[in-house]
Amino acid sequence: xxxxAASERVRGSRSGRPVMALLxxxxxxxxxxxxxxxxxxxxxxxxxxTACDEASPTVLQARLTELREAGFVELGDGGGYxxxxxxxxxxxxxxxxxxxxxRWKK
Amino acid sequence: xxxxAASERVRGSRSGRPVMALLxxxxxxxxxxxxxxxxxxxxxxxxxxTACDEASPTVLQARLTELREAGFVELGDGGGYxxxxxxxxxxxxxxxxxxxxxRWKK
DNA sequence: TCCTTTGCTACCTTTATTGTAGCAATATGC
DNA sequence: GCATATTGCTACAATAAAGGTAGCAAAGGA
Numbered sequence: 001x002x003x004x005a006a007s008e009r010v011r012g013s014r015s016g017r018p019v020m021a022l023l024x025x026x027x028x029x030x031x032x033x034x035x036x037x038x039x040x041x042x043x044x045x046x047x048x049x050t051a052c053d054e055a056s057p058t059v060l061q062a063r064l065t066e067l068r069e070a071g072f073v074e075l076g077d078g079g080g081y082x083x084x085x086x087x088x089x090x091x092x093x094x095x096x097x098x099x100x101x102x103r104w105k106k
Numbered sequence: 107x108x109x110x111a112a113s114e115r116v117r118g119s120r121s122g123r124p125v126m127a128l129l130x131x132x133x134x135x136x137x138x139x140x141x142x143x144x145x146x147x148x149x150x151x152x153x154x155x156t157a158c159d160e161a162s163p164t165v166l167q168a169r170l171t172e173l174r175e176a177g178f179v180e181l182g183d184g185g186g187y188x189x190x191x192x193x194x195x196x197x198x199x200x201x202x203x204x205x206x207x208x209r210w211k212k
Numbered sequence: 213t214c215c216t217t218t219g220c221t222a223c224c225t226t227t228a229t230t231g232t233a234g235c236a237a238t239a240t241g242c
Numbered sequence: 243g244c245a246t247a248t249t250g251c252t253a254c255a256a257t258a259a260a261g262g263t264a265g266c267a268a269a270g271g272a
Contacts, residue, residue: 017207018207018208018210018211019142019203019204019207019208020139021207021211022203022206022207022210023138023139023142023203024139026132026133026138026203027132027133027134027135027136027137027138027139028133028135028259029133029134029228029259029260030133030260031133032129032132032133033126033129033130033133036125036129044217044218044219045218045219045220046217046218046219054262055260055261056260056261056262056263057219057220057221057262057263058221058222058259058260058261058262059259059260059261061219061220061221062259062260064219070210071210075219079217079218079219079269080218081219086210089206090206093199093202093203093206096199097125097128097129097132097199098125100128100195100196100199101123101124101125101127101128102124102125104124104128104176104177104192105124105127134228135228135229135259136229150248150249150250151249151250151251152248152249152250160231161229161230162229162230162231162232163231163250163251163252164228164229164230164231164251164252164253165228165229165230167250167251167252168228168229170250181250185238185248185249185250186249187250
C-alpha cells in the first residue's frame, strides 16, 4: 500500500476520513466536556473554567481555539463562549450520553 | 462550598455525576476510536492496532483495560476484542458522528 | 481615576502518549 | 517433537500534552 500524501492526511488518522479527524478532536481532553458545559447559554472563559472543575486555562484556551477553528464554538460580541449552529447540532449527539451514563454507573 | 469526600469523586469531575466520568473516559486518546473500530466484528489486539494507525500498544492496552473495566469491551474466549451489549449501545451513539463529520468537513 | 472582569499568555512541573523492542503462552505446520 | 507464528501484553526511554500558578493588556463600571 502506497503512502498517502501529507496534504491528504488528517491528524489522528492516515485515512483522511472526516470522522477520524472528528474523533481525534473530540478525543482530546476537555473537548467533550466543553461542548457539554456550553449546551445551555454562553459562558465567559472564567465561568467555563469553573464549570470544568477549574481545569487549567492553558488547555481550555487550546481546546476553545480548536473548537472555534472547527466551527463548533464562537466568541460572542459582548464576550462569552457559545455554540454555533453546527456546534449545537454536535451537542445534540452528545446529550444522550447523559441518560446512558446514568444507567451505566450501576 | 464544602469539599467533597475523595470516595465520592470521579476522575475528570468533582461533581460525581456519571456523565462526567463517561466524558472523561471517552475523552482520553483512542477511546472513541477504539469503539469506532470495534463497531463491526471483534478484532485481535494486533488488528485493532493496525486499524488505529499503529497507535502504540502501551496506550491501546491501557484504553482497552479501562474500557473493559467500564464494561464496554470484552476479550473473547478465542482471543480478540469485541463490544459488550453495553458497549454496542454506546457505539450506537457514536456512529451518527460519521454522517455529521462528512457534512462538517466542507 | 480606581477597581473589576474580560480573554488570553508565560512559565515550569507533572502526567500521558509515543516508539521500539521483546516477553510468555498458545496455536499451526512439518 | 520442533521450529514458526500469532496471541495478549509489558518494559523502558523519549517526546508531547496537560496541569498549576501567576499575571498581562484591554474594556467597562463606579
